[in-house]
Amino acid sequence: MEFRYEVEGGNFSRAGHASSAVKKILKQLNVDNRIIKRIVVALYEGEVNVVAHAHKGNILVYIDEQKINIKIEDEGPGIPDIDLAMQAGYSTASAAVREMGFGAGMGLPNIKKNTDELKIASDVGKGTTLEMITYLQ
Amino acid sequence: MKVRDMVQKLGLKVFSGESGLENEIAGGYVSDLLSDVMGNTDENFVWMTLQTHKNIMAVASLKELAAIIIVKGLQPDEDTIAHSNEEGVPLLGTDMETFEISGKLYGFLNN
C-alpha cells in the first residue's frame, strides 16, 4: 500500500494531519498498538520539522506485511551538520516557534528512538530526506 | 478515576470534548514542550500545560491522552476547542497554577 501527503512549511495549523491519517490506517490494519505509537511519534516529529524548518515537503508511506517505510522529503535549508542536529536539545527554531512549545531539540532524538531504521540525507540549501523503517511484527 | 470525576473533584472548567469525559485516567504529565509530551506520555494520561494553540490537540489525540488541563485561567484558541470536540478529547481549564493543580491531581491519583 502507498500513501502520499503534502506538508506546507510554516503552516502549524495543519501539522499532524499526515500522522493522524497514517495512525488511522495502521489501526484499520490491526497493527500492534505499541508499534503504532512509535510510528506516530516519529512521523509527527518528522512532519513538524518540515513545518518548522522547511518550505514544503512530501510524505510517502509504503506499507507491506513486514514493515512500514516512511519517506519525508522536503525543500528547505537542509541540515549542515546532521550529527549536531541529532543531539538532544540542539535547535535552530525561531523564538516564535519555541514559544509554541516546539523547538526543544527533541524531535530528531524522538525519531531515532522510535524507529527501527533511520536514514537522513541532506543537501544544504536544497532540502532534507528522512527515511524511517519500522517493522510491524 | 474517570475524567468526569477529576473535573468534579478539582472544580475544573470543561471547555470542550465532553464525549471524552468517561475516559479513564492512567497518570499525569506536566510540560509545555510538545516533543516532550510526544516522547514521554502514555495513553490515558492527563496533560497539564499553559499552551493553548491547536497543536496541543493534535498531540493529545495522537497519543490518546485522557484530557488536557490548561492552567492559570488561560483561554484555549477557538480552533483548539473545535479540534477537541472533533477528537473527543476533553479540554479542561483551571485558574490554579501548574504546581498546584498537578499536586492536587497527584494526590487524587495516589491515595
Ligand SMILES: Nc1ncnc2c1ncn2[C@@H]1O[C@H](COP(=O)(O)OP(=O)(O)O)[C@@H](O)[C@H]1O
Ligand atoms: N527538515 C529539516 N530541514 C532543515 N533543518 C532541520 C530539519 N529537521 C531538523 N532540522 C534541524 O535540526 C535541528 C534539530 O531538530 P529537532 O531535533 O527536531 O529539534 P527542533 O525541531 O525542536 O529544533 C533543528 O532545529 C534544525 O536546525
Ligand SMILES: [Mg+2]
Ligand atoms: Mg523538531
